[in-house]
Amino acid sequence: MLLRVVHETSYRYRPAVDTAHHVVHLKPASLDGQTLQHYALQIEPPPAMLREELDVYGNARTSFSFQSAHERLTVVAESIVRTTAAPRERDAELAPQLNVPWEQVRERFRYRAGAAYDSASEFLFASPYVPRDDAFAEFARAVFTPGRPLLEAAEALMTHIHTHMTFESESTEVSTPALEALKQGKGVCQDFAHIMVACCRALGLPARYVSGYLLTSPPPGRARLIGSDASHAWASMYFPGDGVQGGRWLDFDPTNNRAPGEDYVRLATGRDFLDVSPMRGVIRGGSRHQLDVAVTVEPMEPMEPMEPAGLT
The missing domain is CATH 2.60.40.2250 (Immunoglobulin-like)
Structure with a gap:
């Protein structure tokens, strides 16, 4: 596209x-x-x-x-x-990374003296708009059940956020902390992305914030309006390599409960909105x-x- x-x-x-x-x-x-x-x-x-x-x-x-x-x-x-579509569910080469139980990935990022450095580890820590709080871990544990494959759990978390949060324009400010948005149960795409990033980090899994755009479809019979779209945001989770394949970041859009595809344009990635x-x-x-x-x-x-x- x-x-x-x-x-x-x-x-x-x-x-x-x-x-x-x-x-x-x-x-x-x-x-x-x-x-x-x-x-x-x-x-x-x-x-x-x-x-x-x-x-x-x-x-x-x-x-x-x-x-x-x-x-x-x-x-x-x-x-x-x-842009091109990236149907990750059909990528056989990624299967070993995607099907690893999420606890194994968490353990990989626990601190160990002398362990090899992984650049994804810096996305484990709190950032200005994404604090570490037990409320995020509690919210995520509903879907991050013991032994669940990481990709399955990540997709379930995306759906969990989409289901429990209400998209409401002007319900939050740019500077609204993720914890406040979670407590009030509503927000905009920035809040949905921050919450997913915060949930992953609270469980010990690297996650980052992605800014960009989404091609939207006008109602049937209506022309596309110039200037009517908006910036968009979503989350990205890290899937470590298996020794043969390198680690990969995969994107999740909890606002729309889907994997970003060819109708998305990525601008920048960072710890949270403040970086990008x-x-x-x-x-x-x-x-x-x-x-x-x-x-x-x-x-x-x-x-x-x-x-x-x-x-x-």
Whole structure:
């Protein structure tokens, strides 16, 4: 599937901002199942400094700053991405990794003096938006039963979150902790992803947060609306190698209770939202501001009929 993504962020400041520095994660990566074919970043007014680099997790990160006063800021990222489906359930080579009892994976990541380093281990620990709390372990134990294969348990956890949480726009803020969202039983895709990551870590299993986009389907008879989509988020769990095959990260979308496929575009991965926020920054001045975000995800080729996906 060939997808075009346009992500536009606009700020209006009162009074004007004197100086500012911003960081954005808006450039999709080329990785398994996804190839970036075009990317353009437009910033108005033109920044005094602009630099693109890789962050500590390998995501493309762009920094830019302004040294003069401005009352508006517009950032438009346009991407064209080729995606392919990754039907992991048919991947025979992954079978040994996916069918290992989840306790064996947990034991693999217990600290042992002299043990070989596995980079996935850094995704075991608490992070700013994903604390370690027994409430997450208790919630996850309903499906992480003794001896259950890791993939089966992970899919069951995804469904468990989808069933027990209610998707409700504006029910949480960007900074809402995962524990608060779990207690109130509702949230948005960011909260669903944070909860799944927190549950895995509480059980001793590495998990990370993924930001990106999802192609949504308009109601029958309705045209696709420009700017009506939104950023999306989901979780990723680590499946260690078996000595022959290397370790793999597999993605799970608890908001929509499905495995991400060719209708998803991945932007960045990190410990939680704070690591991969699409845009954040520090400003001097501009005591009041108005923020507008518009995202459009559209196919550039004729599509095969597909089941409608939930807007997240």
